[in-house]
Amino acid sequence: MAASPSFHRLLALLATLLCAATTVASSKRITLPGFYGAVNTTGFGRTYTKVCDADRFAELGLDMPAFPYCNASLPYADRVRDLIGWMTVEEKVGNLGDWSRGAPRVGLPPYKWWSEALHGISSTGPTTLFDALTSKPGNHSGRAAVYNATVFANVINSAASFNETLWNAIGQAVSTEARAMFNLGKGGLTYWSPNINVVRDPRWGRALETPGEDPYVVGRYAVNFVRGMQDIPGHETAADPFARPIKTSACCKHYAAYDVDDWHNHTRFTFDARVAERDMAETFLRPFEMCVRDGDASAVMCSYNRVNGVPACADHRLLSGTLRRDWELHGYIVSDCDAVLVMADNATWLNFTAAEAGAAALRAGLDLDCGESWIEKKKGQPLMDYLSTYGMEAVAQGKMREADIDGALANQFMTLMRLGYFDGIPRYAGLNETDICSDEHKELAADGARQAIVLLKNHDNLLPLDPKKVRAVAVHGPHAHAPEKVMDGDYTGPPCRYVTPRQGISKDVKISHKAKWTIYFGGINLHIEREGNDREDLLLPKNQTEQILHFAAASPNPIVLVLFSGGGIDITSLHNNPKIGAILWAGYPGGEGGHAIADVIFGRHNPGGRLPLTWFKNKYISQLPMTSMSFRPVPKLGYPGRTYKFYDGPDVLYPFGYGLSYTKFHYSTTTNGTVVTVPTGGRHCKALTYKPSTAAATAAARPACPAVDVAGHTCAETVSFNVSVTNAGAKDGAHVVLVYTVPPPEVDEAPIKQVAAFKRVYVPAGSAVAVPFTLNVCKAFGIVERTAYTVVPSGVSRVLVENGDSSVSFPVKIEFSV
Numbered sequence: 147m148a149a150s151p152s153f154h155r156l157l158a159l160l161a162t163l164l165c166a167a168t169t170v171a172s173s174k175r176i177t178l179p180g181f182y183g184a185v186n187t188t189g190f191g192r193t194y195t196k197v198c199d200a201d202r203f204a205e206l207g208l209d210m211p212a213f214p215y216c217n218a219s220l221p222y223a224d225r226v227r228d229l230i231g232w233m234t235v236e237e238k239v240g241n242l243g244d245w246s247r248g249a250p251r252v253g254l255p256p257y258k259w260w261s262e263a264l265h266g267i268s269s270t271g272p273t274t275l276f277d278a279l280t281s282k283p284g285n286h287s288g289r290a291a292v293y294n295a296t297v298f299a300n301v302i303n304s305a306a307s308f309n310e311t312l313w314n315a316i317g318q319a320v321s322t323e324a325r326a327m328f329n330l331g332k333g334g335l336t337y338w339s340p341n342i343n344v345v346r347d348p349r350w351g352r353a354l355e356t357p358g359e360d361p362y363v364v365g366r367y368a369v370n371f372v373r374g375m376q377d378i379p380g381h382e383t384a385a386d387p388f389a390r391p392i393k394t395s396a397c398c399k400h401y402a403a404y405d406v407d408d409w410h411n412h413t414r415f416t417f418d419a420r421v422a423e424r425d426m427a428e429t430f431l432r433p434f435e436m437c438v439r440d441g442d443a444s445a446v447m448c449s450y451n452r453v454n455g456v457p458a459c460a461d462h463r464l465l466s467g468t469l470r471r472d473w474e475l476h477g478y479i480v481s482d483c484d485a486v487l488v489m490a491d492n493a494t495w496l497n498f499t500a501a502e503a504g505a506a507a508l509r510a511g512l513d514l515d516c517g518e519s520w521i522e523k524k525k526g527q528p529l530m531d532y533l534s535t536y537g538m539e540a541v542a543q544g545k546m547r548e549a550d551i552d553g554a555l556a557n558q559f560m561t562l563m564r565l566g567y568f569d570g571i572p573r574y575a576g577l578n579e580t581d582i583c584s585d586e587h588k589e590l591a592a593d594g595a596r597q598a599i600v601l602l603k604n605h606d607n608l609l610p611l612d613p614k615k616v617r618a619v620a621v622h623g624p625h626a627h628a629p630e631k632v633m634d635g636d637y638t639g640p641p642c643r644y645v646t647p648r649q650g651i652s653k654d655v656k657i658s659h660k661a662k663w664t665i666y667f668g669g670i671n672l673h674i675e676r677e678g679n680d681r682e683d684l685l686l687p688k689n690q691t692e693q694i695l696h697f698a699a700a701s702p703n704p705i706v707l708v709l710f711s712g713g714g715i716d717i718t719s720l721h722n723n724p725k726i727g728a729i730l731w732a733g734y735p736g737g738e739g740g741h742a743i744a745d746v747i748f749g750r751h752n753p754g755g756r757l758p759l760t761w762f763k764n765k766y767i768s769q770l771p772m773t774s775m776s777f778r779p780v781p782k783l784g785y786p787g788r789t790y791k792f793y794d795g796p797d798v799l800y801p802f803g804y805g806l807s808y809t810k811f812h813y814s815t816t817t818n819g820t821v822v823t824v825p826t827g828g829r830h831c832k833a834l835t836y837k838p839s840t841a842a843a844t845a846a847a848r849p850a851c852p853a854v855d856v857a858g859h860t861c862a863e864t865v866s867f868n869v870s871v872t873n874a875g876a877k878d879g880a881h882v883v884l885v886y887t888v889p890p891p892e893v894d895e896a897p898i899k900q901v902a903a904f905k906r907v908y909v910p911a912g913s914a915v916a917v918p919f920t921l922n923v924c925k926a927f928g929i930v931e932r933t934a935y936t937v938v939p940s941g942v943s944r945v946l947v948e949n950g951d952s953s954v955s956f957p958v959k960i961e962f963s964v
């Protein structure tokens with residue numbers, strides 16, 4: 147490495163000396179507060195929860211009124227400028243990393259940026275501090291002990307509920323617990339969640355962390371979760387969005403085209419995703435655009451991988467162009483942890499040194515470097531990021547502009563201002579330990595887990611089991627006693643309560659090896675799919691399949707199989723086996739999972755979850771490498787298309803959106819089609835690629851204006867319709883209505899279909915509900931051309947609502963008028 151630990155020690159010493167030497171307003175000596183200690187998460191002592199506290203300043207020997215950045219009657223932007231104006235360049239550089247040093251000389255405490263809350267407050271990262279169960283209550287940091295927090299089902303589960311209200315409610319509950327942790331000195335305000343990368347390949351190890359394979363559904367998840375985390379009632383919008391107050395800060399990650407972790411020696415650190423502009427616009431960027439534009443996320447994390455040769459965290463076009471200029475991000479951009487390090491590591495990118503890589507990232511638009519710095523850790527050095535370690539070297543070499551540093555700090559400090567870090571937010575000041583793991587939150591976690599469970603098979607209505615008739619069941623399988631690690635999945639803290647599947651069902655029936663009924667709890671776990679580890683195949687472990695077949699054969703009645711996993715599993719042979727009567731997918735359902743599973747098995751809850759990603763047969767993956775980024779088939783190489791949008795071949799076990807119920811739902815609609823005329827004024831016309839065999843492909847038949855560019859055009863036209871959902875069975879239940887649009891058949895390389903809207907509704911047995919939809923023509927019928935323009939094609943598109951046996955569909959003819 148170019149710079150050594152001794153350089154780094156020198157820097158720390160220098161900073162200390164500077165701080166001591168140049169104290170403003172007082173001669174009292176100030177030492178850096180325990181930056182390397184892991185005690186006070188936010189950097190405050192025990193009595194302070196905001197920066198601008200006059201007593202705090204007085205303790206530092208400073209006079210608060212001398213610092214306009216603490217003047218609450220000034221605009222945030224002016225205060226931020228003032229704060230940066232006090233800081234030396236060394237102090238500024240010390241604030242470029244996630245474990246920022248602050249500038250105690252001028253009253254700014256250190257702050258740890260890195261917190262995670264993927265599906266509840268997580269202990270990942272250096273910031274969140276849960277007390278060990280062995281520690282005595284009331285004695286940690288002089289504040290109440292907090293041993294655990296609400297662990298919601300994993301995101302792939304929540305996605306399966308297709309319930310936007312739930313997604314928002316989870317964000318609200320998590321942010322309430324987060325503010326309580328902050329008040330108790332045990333947590334930060336900036337959370338690097340959600341993970342909204344689209345699941346492009348079924349082998350991806352992080353599918354469990356994500357909302358699945360459809361970019362629109364993923365984007366809606368992002369919007370709802372982010373708004374739940376961030377929005378303060380009454381402040382959902384603001385005249386100046388850069389100064390809109392927020393409850394906690396959420397962060398959409400990992401930007402962009404990241405979804406290879408470690409596959410056949412391709413690791414995420416050096417993988418160069420070769421991506422067509424069309425796939426970028428249509429899939430990889432779309433959830434991020436929705437997260438930023440519709441969710442108004444206050445942070446985005448760039449990913450390790452390269453995109454067409456350039457590391458994502460040093461890509462000026464992606465960061466400064468698309469994210470900040472085009473989508474108007476109101477917030478900060480953070481690197482994935484050590485992404486700057488891996489750019490310089492082994493000189494793999496342009497032979498850049500650490501200082502050069504950091505400078506390039508900052509110049510491209512990065513505002514904060516998260517560093518785990520494994521190398522430093524190994525040498526027994528404190529955790530450090532690259533930007534604050536090598537920043538001064540870059541400045542000294544004339545490779546880094548102080549103005550770029552100022553810009554990064556402005557984005558950081560604005561976010562902290564909005565969070566009340568400087569002034570506090572009175573309405574959240576009273577949150578405390580009683581707001582963590584409240585009954586309300588535990589019930590929401592249980593409800594979320596229930597809503598997510600997907601019924602994959604139910605031959606002869608084996609489920610629900612009637613506990614009065616069944617009385618006793620035999621319970622088998624590796625996940626019957628599923629430890630927290632399995633149930634809680636990834637990025638989690640300790641749960642408030644923890645109910646295993648066996649405990650859950652033992653409340654209803656006796657568990658006995660002689661029993662005539664068998665429930666097998668199987669599936670995979672984080673050894674097989676996790677961050678940093680992609681899957682080799684889509685199968686169950688071989689001995690598990692053998693064991694399931696053994697119990698199925700031995701059981702007098704068909705058995706119930708409950709599967710745990712994030713990604714899909716090829717269980718074709720089990721699905722086809724008549725002795726396996728029912729199959730449930732439970733995902734990784736969190737601390738309340740055991741109860742949720744029992745509620746479904748014994749019929750207290752009618753399963754309404756639907757798969758948020760395609761479950762492929764294992765054969766599918768042998769046809770293409772994980773590193774092929776294209777969504778459309780690549781005929782030259784024999785690669786099939788990816789996701790339900792571009793693959794409808796034979797190697798699908800359960801399609802996207804699949805999920806059964808204990809009742810039957812039927813659709814009807816009174817709409818039999820409509821014609822929409824979009825006025826264009828003769829502008830914004832774009833070419834459309836037609837299938838060669840179609841009439842439209844001939845010049846004579848081609849419309850004068852084949853398609854209209856969506857971005858250039860205000861499109862107010864809508865298509866409104868009701869889908870009437872009838873519950874024709876005997877059980878009440880929730881049902882997810884998935885509305886797809888299908889592009890005109892003559893358009894070449896278009897998606898087979900795409901989700902345009904969805905709604906989860908509750909329908910009592912024997913009744914019908916009308917579910918209204920209004921589709922914006924440009925948003926719902928838009929497709930992405932090879933030129934990467936999103937266009938609305940002229941011609942006859944279709945609206946399609948389908949679910950197993952029942953479907954309705956009607957044509958929508960789109961014309962353009964001058």
Ligand SMILES: *[C@@H]1O[C@H](CO)[C@@H](O)[C@H](O)[C@H]1NC(C)=O
Pocket residue numbers: 211217218219220
């Ligand atoms: C805070 O700013 C306002 C508006 O500029 C000013 O009137 C006031 O005097 C300032 N307060 C202090 C303590 O400087």
Ligand SMILES: *[C@@H]1O[C@H](CO)[C@@H](O)[C@H](O)[C@H]1NC(C)=O
Pocket residue numbers: 282283284285
């Ligand atoms: C907390 O610590 C103090 C001092 O070490 C001790 O006297 C007290 O008993 C402890 N309280 C609890 C609840 O353990």
Ligand SMILES: *[C@@H]1O[C@H](CO)[C@@H](O)[C@H](O)[C@H]1NC(C)=O
Pocket residue numbers: 179180181185186189190191192286287288
């Ligand atoms: C952290 O809090 C403890 C009390 O809980 C206090 O003694 C210590 O000084 C604080 N450290 C910093 C760096 O503020």
Ligand SMILES: *[C@@H]1O[C@H](CO)[C@@H](O)[C@H](O)[C@H]1NC(C)=O
Pocket residue numbers: 409410411
């Ligand atoms: C990964 O690289 C190692 C060492 O070069 C090699 O032995 C191994 O076969 C490779 N694995 C795969 C799946 O390509």
Ligand SMILES: *[C@@H]1O[C@H](CO)[C@@H](O)[C@H](O)[C@H]1NC(C)=O
Pocket residue numbers: 415416488491492494
């Ligand atoms: C750099 O090389 C070391 C040693 O070969 C290796 O462990 C590390 O993964 C490499 N880093 C990257 C980013 O490839």
Ligand SMILES: *[C@@H]1O[C@H](CO)[C@@H](O)[C@H](O)[C@H]1NC(C)=O
Pocket residue numbers: 493496497
């Ligand atoms: C990187 O440096 C090595 C050794 O000095 C040199 O062989 C190589 O050509 C350089 N690569 C680039 C891209 O400059």
Ligand SMILES: *[C@@H]1O[C@H](CO)[C@@H](O)[C@H](O)[C@H]1NC(C)=O
Pocket residue numbers: 576577578579580
């Ligand atoms: C925590 O908050 C609740 C509800 O506001 C309040 O009743 C309780 O007194 C608070 N507990 C402590 C220790 O401050």
Ligand SMILES: *[C@@H]1O[C@H](CO)[C@@H](O)[C@H](O)[C@H]1NC(C)=O
Pocket residue numbers: 279293294640641642643644
């Ligand atoms: C969670 O913490 C509470 C105390 O707040 C404790 O009673 C409970 O046992 C903990 N739960 C688990 C699963 O450890």
Ligand SMILES: *[C@@H]1O[C@H](CO)[C@@H](O)[C@H](O)[C@H]1NC(C)=O
Pocket residue numbers: 623624687689690693
């Ligand atoms: C299958 O084999 C693995 C590895 O030997 C073992 O850990 C696991 O418990 C076995 N599973 C079953 C269901 O027998």
Ligand SMILES: *[C@@H]1O[C@H](CO)[C@@H](O)[C@H](O)[C@H]1NC(C)=O
Pocket residue numbers: 818819
């Ligand atoms: C649509 O329905 C209306 C009334 O139900 C009917 O008059 C009309 O012919 C139908 N149009 C088409 C194209 O089927």
Ligand SMILES: *[C@@H]1O[C@H](CO)[C@@H](O)[C@H](O)[C@H]1NC(C)=O
Pocket residue numbers: 816866867868916918
């Ligand atoms: C949908 O149903 C509602 C209530 O039944 C009705 O008011 C509305 O007009 C219907 N909308 C359409 C487009 O048919």
Ligand SMILES: *[C@@H]1O[C@H](CO)[C@@H](O)[C@H](O)[C@H]1NC(C)=O
Pocket residue numbers: 309311312315590593594597880881906907908
């Ligand atoms: C959606 O989730 C919310 C929050 O948990 C719940 O109250 C509601 O019943 C759910 N909707 C349906 C139709 O299941």
